[in-house]
Amino acid sequence: MQTHALVDFFRDHEREALRAFYEFPVVWHEQAYGFAAVDGEETVAAGSLYVAASLGQVERLIVAPERRRSGIGRAILAEMAEVANYYNCHKMTVMVPHERSAQRFFEACGYGVEAVLPQHTFKLDMAMMRKYLL
Ligand SMILES: CC(C)(COP(=O)(O)OP(=O)(O)OC[C@H]1O[C@@H](n2cnc3c(N)ncnc32)[C@H](O)[C@@H]1OP(=O)(O)O)[C@@H](O)C(=O)NCCC(=O)NCCS
Numbered sequence: 001m002q003t004h005a006l007v008d009f010f011r012d013h014e015r016e017a018l019r020a021f022y023e024f025p026v027v028w029h030e031q032a033y034g035f036a037a038v039d040g041e042e043t044v045a046a047g048s049l050y051v052a053a054s055l056g057q058v059e060r061l062i063v064a065p066e067r068r069r070s071g072i073g074r075a076i077l078a079e080m081a082e083v084a085n086y087y088n089c090h091k092m093t094v095m096v097p098h099e100r101s102a103q104r105f106f107e108a109c110g111y112g113v114e115a116v117l118p119q120h121t122f123k124l125d126m127a128m129m130r131k132y133l134l
Contacts, residue, residue, distance in 0.1 A: 028052070032059075033083055035076050045072045049080045056084025056133070058094035077109050081133060091132045098125040 018026040030052035037045040047061040058080060063073045081092055096102040098116050111129040120126040 031087070033080075035079055037063075037072050037076060039067075045076055047076045047080060049083060051084055051087050051089060054088065054090050056080060056087075056089040056092045058092065073105060074109050077106075081131070085133045090134045091130050093128060093130045095121075095126050095128050097121075098127040103127050103129065 014028070015026075018028055030050065033049045033051065035047040035049065036043050044067045045061075045063040048059045050057045050059050058077070061073060061076060061080075063076075084092055092111070093114075094106060094111065095117075096106060098113075103113070106129045109131070111131045113127045114130045115128045117126045117128065
């Protein structure tokens with residue numbers, strides 16, 4: 001199938017399919033946002049947030065190894081929550097390896113484990129974490 005045929009098919013059917021899937025009329029809007037922390041000329045951390053369906057999903061958050069444990073990650077995460085809140089998200093989510101250091105970081109930032117998906121990414125148990133915003 002040609003790419004344009006796929007694009008046309010999705011355009012023609014997406015709205016009805018979303019309604020059938022969620023069982024209510026859905027107006028889908030999605031947006032990605034980038035974040036960075038800079039020290040002079042140097043970028044020391046970056047993150048990306050995906051906002052859709054009233055959810056703010058932390059997609060990536062990376063602090064340069066030599067800059068860790070100085071509050072940068074927490075500060076970027078707080079900015080992500082502000083953006084998500086502005087766009088009427090009711091909660092933030094992120095998926096991390098269960099019982100590993102990233103989970104400790106998000107717990108320290110007020111996130112809780114909502115579910116554990118066994119043998120998920122790379123067959124690791126993964127924790128779906130969340131923080132309510134409203
Ligand atoms: C996870 C990560 C973003 C944290 O960034 P950071 O700037 O080091 O975090 P902060 O300094 O803001 O830490 C805030 C609190 O989280 C907790 N925390 C952070 N890193 C931790 C770790 N490795 N182990 C346990 N707790 C940790 C601590 O309670 C910390 O407070 P404290 O330093 O006063 O004890 C960073 O370690 C990183 O880039 N890791 C690799 C990529 C990754 O795992 N990203 C997250 C998934 S998207």
